[in-house]
Amino acid sequence: MALTDQSTRIREGEELDATAIDTYLKFHISGLSGTPRISQFPGGASNLTYLLEYPEQEFVLRRPPFGKKAKSAHDMGREFRILNQLNAGFPYCPKAYAHCTDDSVIGAEFYVMERVKGIILRDELPPELNLDEARTRQLCENFVDKLVDLHNVDYKACGLADLGKPEGYVQRQIGGWIDRYEKAMTPDAPQWEAVKSWLNDKMPADHPKPGIVHNDYRLDNVILDPANPMKIIGVLDWEMTTIGDPLMDLGNTLAYWIQADDPAPMQALRRQPSHLPGMLTRQQFADYYAERSGIEITNFDFYYTYGVFRLAGIMQQIYYRFFHGQTQDKRFAQFIHANKLLEQVCLQVIDKSRL
Structure with missing residues (x-):
């Protein structure tokens, strides 16, 4: 089994025009020959990611999903800029080569970056x-x-x-995700009223030291060195990056972190090997983060609940596209059940919280 991340055939309805892409890239990147072989990376549920293989070099193309998109989401130009400028302070961003704003090329804006070859962990750790x-x-x-x-x-x-406005960040995130969730409602979606009310009531002040917020930092968004799997050589998916409260970003990450003693329904949502012996629990993760960053965390329940609600909002936005026939990806049919489960998770946290 290949340990480096592998692309597969392109999903039906998500094909790209190889000739149009080839013409565009050869105009902007010198030294290319032939026509690229195009395949698709199977992971991810938001922006679509493709592998372009030339004889001389391999690239990764990112484009927005097909169908209705949330306002301000999937900003290719913004992500392209982040990759190019953040690399100076965080050298784990892939190099970005070209950004196309002409929708006539493939029907949407896109950008092309280097392919960083390495190991990306999915739901299980490769033996x-x-x-x-x-x-x-x-x-x-x-x-x-x-x-x-x-x-x-x-x-x-x-x-x-x-890149963002740190003042009022927490309030904007809570209000913004409530608004986005409500706009993506389908007849079968839960209301989340008790959780929304609790988040508004328990909202802390912004952290005094704002920072870069990745907004999607997960094990399956980092690339490990094949020669030394302990070493992280790349971080992917910068589309939602902004400036804001680092503890909100921690909450986002922990929302995906399914630990070993979580019940079976939660285990079904796991997409990274966070349950294995040796992996930190969510509380240990937060404690270690606090130790390494020097940031005291006194309201862990709030940040975790926010992260889970935000995750449900993201899934509901994707499910909305599936519900209305704007995508044929059958993975998304189950997102409504995950949404309902996540509401129950939050209600249980709130019921036990001392906040």
């Missing part, structure tokens, strides 16, 4: 890695360390001070 409990813990701690490093980046020195 070929032979990671025991101690090395699994080391990998997990390295993953947290990179998040701390990102939050400590001098974003002003990278020319990214205008």
Whole structure:
């Protein structure tokens, strides 16, 4: 089994025009010959990601999904800029080569970046890695360390001070995700009224030291060195990156973090090997982050509940496209059940919370 991340055949309805892409790239990137072989990376449920293979070089193309898109989402130009400028302070961003704003080329805006070859962890840890409990813990701690490093980046020195507004960030996130969720409602979706009310009532002040917020930092969005799987060599999916409260970003990450003692319905949502012996629990993850960053976390329940509600909002936006026939990807049919489960998770956290 190949340990490096592999592309597969393109899903029906998500094909690209190889000739149009080839013409565009040869105009903007020198030294290319032949016509690219195009395949698709199967992971992800938002922007679509393709592998372009030329004899001389391999690239990754990113484009928005087909169908209705949330306002301000899937901004290819913004992500292209982040990759180019953040690399100066966080050298784990792939190099971006070209950004196309002409929809006539493939029917949507897109950008092309380098392919960073490495291992991307999915729901299970490849047995070929032979990671025991101690090395699994080391990998997990390295993953947290990179998040701390990102939050400590001098974003002003990278020319990214205008990427977001840290003042009022927490309030905008809570209000914004409530609004986005309500606009993506389908007749079968839960209301989340008790959770929305609790988040508004328990909202903390913005953290005094804002930082780069990745907004989608997960194990399956980092690339490991094939020669040394303990080493992270790349971080992917920067489309939602902004400037804001680092603890909100921690909550986003922990929303995806399914631990070993979570019940079976939650285990069914797991998309990374966060349940294995050696992996930190959510509380241990937050404690280690606090230790490494020097940030005290006194309201963990709020940030985790926010992250889970936001995850449900993302899934509901995707399910909305499936419900209305704007995508044929059958994976999304189950998102409505995940949405309902996540509401129950939040209600249980709120019921036990001391906030």
